[in-house]
Amino acid sequence: MQQPDQPYSVFDSHCPARQFFERLADKWTLLIIGQLRHGPVRFNQLRRSVDGITQKVLSQTLKKLERDGLIARQVFATVPVTVEYSLTGLGCTLVETFERLAFWAESNIEEIIAAQKRYDVQQA
Amino acid sequence: MQQPDQPYSVFDSHCPARQFFERLADKWTLLIIGQLRHGPVRFNQLRRSVDGITQKVLSQTLKKLERDGLIARQVFATVPVTVEYSLTGLGCTLVETFERLAFWAESNIEEIIAAQKRYDVQQA
DNA sequence: CAGTATCCTCGAGGATACTG
DNA sequence: CAGTATCCTCGAGGATACTG
Numbered sequence: 001m002q003q004p005d006q007p008y009s010v011f012d013s014h015c016p017a018r019q020f021f022e023r024l025a026d027k028w029t030l031l032i033i034g035q036l037r038h039g040p041v042r043f044n045q046l047r048r049s050v051d052g053i054t055q056k057v058l059s060q061t062l063k064k065l066e067r068d069g070l071i072a073r074q075v076f077a078t079v080p081v082t083v084e085y086s087l088t089g090l091g092c093t094l095v096e097t098f099e100r101l102a103f104w105a106e107s108n109i110e111e112i113i114a115a116q117k118r119y120d121v122q123q124a
Numbered sequence: 125m126q127q128p129d130q131p132y133s134v135f136d137s138h139c140p141a142r143q144f145f146e147r148l149a150d151k152w153t154l155l156i157i158g159q160l161r162h163g164p165v166r167f168n169q170l171r172r173s174v175d176g177i178t179q180k181v182l183s184q185t186l187k188k189l190e191r192d193g194l195i196a197r198q199v200f201a202t203v204p205v206t207v208e209y210s211l212t213g214l215g216c217t218l219v220e221t222f223e224r225l226a227f228w229a230e231s232n233i234e235e236i237i238a239a240q241k242r243y244d245v246q247q248a
Numbered sequence: 249c250a251g252t253a254t255c256c257t258c259g260a261g262g263a264t265a266c267t268g
Numbered sequence: 269c270a271g272t273a274t275c276c277t278c279g280a281g282g283a284t285a286c287t288g
Contacts (some may be wrong), residue, residue: 008230011155013176017226017233024225025149027261031135043270052137057261059271069239080269081268090235097224101148102141104221106132109141111214115193151281167250181281183251204249205288 023068024094028053028061033091034098036071040086070094147192148218152177152185157215158222160195164210194218 008017132141
């Protein structure tokens, strides 16, 4: 028996976990998950709150996330129609990871900018 | 005073933290950070262990990470020359985040694949 | 060994217009 | 409101050859 408890590795490009890891590490996936962390949000609300995303890309990303079982899509028969997106149980388990990453980025950005300046001076 | 403790948000596209968040969420950055988590690694070792990465992209990504102050580059005057990459203190604080993300992907990939199958059947 | 230099592909994603 | 349809740009990143 070889590694019965961990058959999947994000370092192996043929591994399904790696495929999904690359999906997580895309421009919008985690930001959308993050916006849903406090409850359901409508399509255009999402579009406004995730600064810079276009309709098409938001629509595509939501569809992929729904397919992965991370978010749920619920349609309300109002006029005009309303659609709410929310996290599934699986999606919820990912939120903490998003929060850590976001918190890290927001906390350490100043130190990173300082490092970049040092580096650029050294190169010049 | 408005939000003195949290001037940066990853949801704002003009914010430096968002810029860096997008950098974190790229195809290779976190995988490289992850490979360095047990100590220094040489260039070609990295290339072999991060499955699928090319020389050029590895080189580019390492340079960016060094500029950000997340990794350190040390040259040894052997013949031929040897170069070791290692995490800085700042880089180390990011490793835990990588590990959580990798662990999440490896743990939940089967549930995700099952959700995808259900979705595809429903659509057909 | 640890890269750089060149050329090139290809698909993510932006812009814009339209719709049930 | 919540999308779809089309067209198009542009740059990440792959392939290959070369080098101190």
